[in-house]
Amino acid sequence: MxxxxxxxxxxxxxxxxxxxxxxxxxxxxxxxxxxxxxxxxxxxxxxxxxxxxxxxxxxxxxxxxxxxxxxxxxxxxxxxxxxxxxxxxxxxxxxxxxxxxxxxxxxxxxxxxxxxxxxxxxxxxxxxxxxxxxxxxxxxxIDNDLALTDHTPGYGSAAKYIGTSTKEIIRDGMGLSYKKVLITVIEIMGRNAGWLTGASALSVGEDCDGPDLIYLPEIPFDIDKFMEKIRNLIKKKNNVVVAVSEGIKLKDGRYVSELSGNAEYVDAFGHKQLTGSATYLCNLISSEIGCKTRSVEFSSLQRSAxxxxxxxxxxxxxxxxxxxxxxxxxxxxxxxxxxxxxxxxxxxxxxxxxxxxxxxxDEKLVPREWITRDGTYITEDFLNYVRPLIQGDYAPFMVNGIPRHLYFPKK
CATH class of the missing domain: 3.40.50.450 (Rossmann fold)
Structure with a gap:
C-alpha cells in the first residue's frame, strides 16, 4: 500500500x-x-x-x-x-x-x-x-437487512441484548402479576425487516417460556386478531409479554405507530421515524379490556449495549x-x-x-417460512440461524465499576 x-x-x-x-x-x-x-x-x-x-x-x-x-x-x-x-x-x-x-x-x-x-x-x-x-x-x-451477506456486524450483539432484556422483562412481570393481569408490549427496532424482533425468542429456555406473541413487519398486522389473542391469553395467565417491531403495518400499509397521531420526522433518505406502536397497543388494551399495561421501547439501548x-x-x-x-x-x-x-x-x-x-x-427480509403460519411467532429455523451470532462475551475494561471507552476529545 x-x-x-x-x-x-x-x-x-x-x-x-x-x-x-x-x-x-x-x-x-x-x-x-x-x-x-x-x-x-x-x-x-x-x-x-x-x-x-x-x-x-x-x-x-x-x-x-x-x-x-x-x-x-x-x-x-x-x-x-x-x-x-x-x-x-x-x-x-x-x-x-x-x-x-x-x-x-x-x-x-x-x-x-x-x-x-x-x-x-x-x-x-x-x-x-x-x-x-x-x-x-x-x-x-443492527437491522440485519443488507442483501447478499449472511448477516451484518452489529446484529448479533443487538440480538443478544434483546433476548437477554426480554427474558428479564418476563421475569420482572412474573413477580408483579399475582392475581392481577399485566400485559407488557415491547417495541423493538425494525422498519421493514423483523430480524431484531424475532431475536426476542432467544429468551426461551428451561427457565423462561419467552414472549407470548411476536409480530414482525413482514406480515400485515390485524388489530382485531391481536385483541382476540390477548383476550384468550389472559384467560390462562396473568403475565403476558408481546414483542412487536416498530414497523408493524396494517393491511392498508399504515404503520401502527401512525394511529397514535404522533408527528412524523422524515430523514434525508425518506425514512419515517417510527415510534409509539407499543404505546398505542397498550392504550388500546387498557381501554377495551381494562387491565394494567406497560409499554417498553428498547430504543437506542439495543444498539449501544x-x-x-x-x-x-x-x-x-x-x-x-x-x-x-x-x-x-x-x-x-x-x-x-x-x-x-x-x-x-x-x-x-x-x-x-x-x-x-x-x-x-435493497433489503433482506426474514424468510416467510421462518415465521409461523398465523404470523404471531418465529420458527426454530430462525433461532438456529441467530444463536451462533450471540455467542461469547468481550469483557469491558472496568474503571470504578463502569466500562471504559475510547473517547474522542472535543476541541
Missing amino acids: KGNVIVGQSGGPTAVINSSLAGVYKTAIDRGAAKVYGMRYGIQGFLDEQYVDLSKHIKSDMDIELLKRTPSAYLGSCRYKLPEIHEDKAIYEKIFEILNRLEIECFIYIGGNDSMDTIKKLSDYAIITGQSQKFVGVPKT SHLASRVDINEAFMVGGAAVKAADEGDTGKMVVIDRVSDDPYQCATGIYDVHKIAN
Whole structure:
C-alpha cells in the first residue's frame, strides 16, 4: 500500500461499529499505509473538510482494544444522501479534490443500505472521470437487512441484548402479576425487516417460556386478531409479554405507530421515524379490556449495549474492517465485504466481496417460512440461524465499576 487510507462511519451506530473501525485502522497500518484518516461525521463532515489523522487518537494496542469495546460511532456519523452524479457534479468534484490533496488511495465506508449507496456513487464517479481511488464498503447495521451477506456486524450483539432484556422483562412481570393481569408490549427496532424482533425468542429456555406473541413487519398486522389473542391469553395467565417491531403495518400499509397521531420526522433518505406502536397497543388494551399495561421501547439501548456485546460479533466486525482494506489495496472498488456462513456446527464464517450495485438500497427480509403460519411467532429455523451470532462475551475494561471507552476529545 503506497497511498493513504480514509475511513468514515454512517447511519445508525451499533455496539461493534468501532470494532470495524479498529480493523480498518490496524490492517491499513500493517499493510504499509502512510496515514489513516478518519472522517468526522461521515461524508457530510468530509465535505466540510472535517477529518483527522487517526494515529493521533489511536496510539497503542490498548487503544485498539478499547475501541473494539466502545459503542456508538467513534468518528461521528451522518445520514446524508449524495445527489445523483448528473444532478450535482460540483459535490463530487469537491470530494475528489480533497481526496487527491490527501493522497487517498483507499476510501472505506462503514454503514448500512444507505451508506452503500454512497460507495456506489463515488466509485461510479471515479470510474467515469478516471480517478484512481478505490471505494469499498464495510457492512454495519443492527437491522440485519443488507442483501447478499449472511448477516451484518452489529446484529448479533443487538440480538443478544434483546433476548437477554426480554427474558428479564418476563421475569420482572412474573413477580408483579399475582392475581392481577399485566400485559407488557415491547417495541423493538425494525422498519421493514423483523430480524431484531424475532431475536426476542432467544429468551426461551428451561427457565423462561419467552414472549407470548411476536409480530414482525413482514406480515400485515390485524388489530382485531391481536385483541382476540390477548383476550384468550389472559384467560390462562396473568403475565403476558408481546414483542412487536416498530414497523408493524396494517393491511392498508399504515404503520401502527401512525394511529397514535404522533408527528412524523422524515430523514434525508425518506425514512419515517417510527415510534409509539407499543404505546398505542397498550392504550388500546387498557381501554377495551381494562387491565394494567406497560409499554417498553428498547430504543437506542439495543444498539449501544456494548457491555453485552457478542464476542462473535466483535471479532467479525474487526474482520470485515480488515477485509475491506485488503480488498481495496488489491484493486477492488465499488464493492462491499460480506460474511459467508461456512458451517453451522461448528459455526464458521469467511469474508467475501460483492458488487455494491447489487446491495445498495435493497433489503433482506426474514424468510416467510421462518415465521409461523398465523404470523404471531418465529420458527426454530430462525433461532438456529441467530444463536451462533450471540455467542461469547468481550469483557469491558472496568474503571470504578463502569466500562471504559475510547473517547474522542472535543476541541
